[in-house]
Amino acid sequence: MNSDLVRADFPITDELIYLDSAAISLTPRQVVDAVSEYDLRYRANIGRGVHRLSVVATQRYLDAHDAIASFIGGGVGTTVMTKNTTEAIGIVASGLPWKKGDRVVTTALEHHSNLLPWLRLREIGVIVDIIMPDESGWVNPAAFEAAVTDETRLVAITHASNVLGTLLPISEIAGICHDHGAELLIDGAQSVPHIPMDVQEIGCDYLCFSGHKMLGPTGTGILWMREMIPEPLLIGGGSIDTSSLDGYTLAGDYRRYEGGTPPISGMIGLGRAVKYLESIGMKEVHRHDEQLTRRLLDGLSGIDGVVVPGLDNPGDRIGVISFMVEGIHPHDVAHILDEASGIMVRSGDHCCKPLMGHLNLPEGTVRASTYLYTTDEEIDLLLRTLEEIGRMVR
Ligand SMILES: Cc1ncc(COP(=O)(O)O)c(C=O)c1O
Incomplete structure (x- = not known):
C-alpha cells in the first residue's frame, strides 16, 4: 500500500x-465523487420509473448491492441496505418469530446496539444468557460450549470489540451454534472495515455492519442474511411483488426489507467504498x-x-x-x-x-x-x- x-x-x-x-x-474523494455524481448527473428514484435517469440510477444501485454482497462473500443469501448496524440488528431482533422460552446467547462485551435489542426480548419471555468475559476482556470459546444448548435460538456476538479491538474466534463459535441448531448473528461493525470477511467461510446466518466505518457515507449499513426468516420492519413502496385490496405478496429478495426510497446515493457511495478497499x-x-x-x-x-x-x-x-x-x-x-x-x-x-x-x-x-x-x-x-x-x- x-x-x-x-x-x-x-x-x-x-x-x-x-x-x-x-x-x-x-x-x-472517490466516494464523495460517486455520491455527488448521482446527485448532479443522474438523480432519480430507483425501481420505479422507465425514463433514462431512473434506469441509470436503478442499475448503479443494483451494482452497488452486488459489489457489497461480493465483498463479504454474500452472493448466496440476501444483502439488505439499512441505515446502520443498529437497524440491521434491529430487523433480526424484532423480525424473528420468537416464542416464550426461546434463548438468546450474547456476551457482556457487546456494544449497546447488540445488547439492548436482546434484553428487550425478555419482555416477551425470551431468555437471554449473557457470557461474561474474563478480567482481560477475553471470551473463551469454551464459555459458548457451556452456554449454547438445544433451546438456544440465536447467538448474537460481536466479531471485534469496539473497546479492546480483540477479535473473537467466530468460526469456532459458529461450529458450536450449528451443533445445537442455533443461528449465529455477527455484529461486524468493527471487523468488516478491517479484515477480510466471508460469510460462507465463517458459517454465520446474519452479518450486520455500518458503511460509515468503512469509508462509506453516513446513513448506510448492511444486513446480510442466509435465509429471509425475519419479518421486515417496514413495508410499503418497493416491498412487494403484487398487491390488491385483499392483500399483498412480499418481494422474494432484498426489496422485502427496503420499503420506501432508500438512501440511493449512500448505497452507491458504499459500493464505491468497497471497491476502494478492494483495490488496496x-x-x-x-x-x-x-x-x-x-x-x-x-x-x-x-x-x-x-x-x-x-x-x-x-x-x-x-x-x-x-x-x-x-x-x-x-x-x-x-x-x-x-x-x-x-x-x-x-x-x-x-x-x-x-x-x-x-x-x-x-x-x-x-x-x-x-x-x-x-x-x-x-x-x-x-x-x-x-x-x-x-x-x-x-
Ligand atoms: C461493535 C459495534 N456494534 C454496533 C455499533 C453501532 O453502529 P451504528 O451506530 O452504525 O449503528 C458500533 C458502533 O460503534 C460498534 O462499534
Whole structure:
C-alpha cells in the first residue's frame, strides 16, 4: 500500500491526526465523487420509473448491492441496505418469530446496539444468557460450549470489540451454534472495515455492519442474511411483488426489507467504498492495522502511568486500542490530545456501559483507532504527547 497515495485521497489527513475511525472513518474523494455524481448527473428514484435517469440510477444501485454482497462473500443469501448496524440488528431482533422460552446467547462485551435489542426480548419471555468475559476482556470459546444448548435460538456476538479491538474466534463459535441448531448473528461493525470477511467461510446466518466505518457515507449499513426468516420492519413502496385490496405478496429478495426510497446515493457511495478497499486489498488493510497496533501497544506499555485494559488477552486484534492515563479523566486526555497535537481520539464508555462496569472502568477509556490512512509518525506523536501528559500529572 502506498501511504502517500492513499492519504492524498483523504485531504483532511494533512490538517490533523484522525484516530477515531472506529466511530466513523474518513471518506475518500472517490466516494464523495460517486455520491455527488448521482446527485448532479443522474438523480432519480430507483425501481420505479422507465425514463433514462431512473434506469441509470436503478442499475448503479443494483451494482452497488452486488459489489457489497461480493465483498463479504454474500452472493448466496440476501444483502439488505439499512441505515446502520443498529437497524440491521434491529430487523433480526424484532423480525424473528420468537416464542416464550426461546434463548438468546450474547456476551457482556457487546456494544449497546447488540445488547439492548436482546434484553428487550425478555419482555416477551425470551431468555437471554449473557457470557461474561474474563478480567482481560477475553471470551473463551469454551464459555459458548457451556452456554449454547438445544433451546438456544440465536447467538448474537460481536466479531471485534469496539473497546479492546480483540477479535473473537467466530468460526469456532459458529461450529458450536450449528451443533445445537442455533443461528449465529455477527455484529461486524468493527471487523468488516478491517479484515477480510466471508460469510460462507465463517458459517454465520446474519452479518450486520455500518458503511460509515468503512469509508462509506453516513446513513448506510448492511444486513446480510442466509435465509429471509425475519419479518421486515417496514413495508410499503418497493416491498412487494403484487398487491390488491385483499392483500399483498412480499418481494422474494432484498426489496422485502427496503420499503420506501432508500438512501440511493449512500448505497452507491458504499459500493464505491468497497471497491476502494478492494483495490488496496483487505489483507493489506489488516496487515497495516496490525503493524500500527503493535507499534502503539509496545509504545503504550512503556509509558509510566498509562494502563491498557485487555493487553494480555490472547485474541488477534484490529486497530482499536483503549487506554487510560492515571489521574486524568479520559475526556480530559482526549481534549489535551486535540489541543496539544491535533489528535482526534474517542473517550468515554463507547456505548459499552456493561463492559465498563465488568472491567471496573467507571470513567471509561481513551480509544485510539487506526485505519489505512494512519501512519507510524502519527502513532509516534500520540505516544510522545501521552508521555508529556503523563509527566504533567506526576
Ligand atoms: C461493535 C459495534 N456494534 C454496533 C455499533 C453501532 O453502529 P451504528 O451506530 O452504525 O449503528 C458500533 C458502533 O460503534 C460498534 O462499534
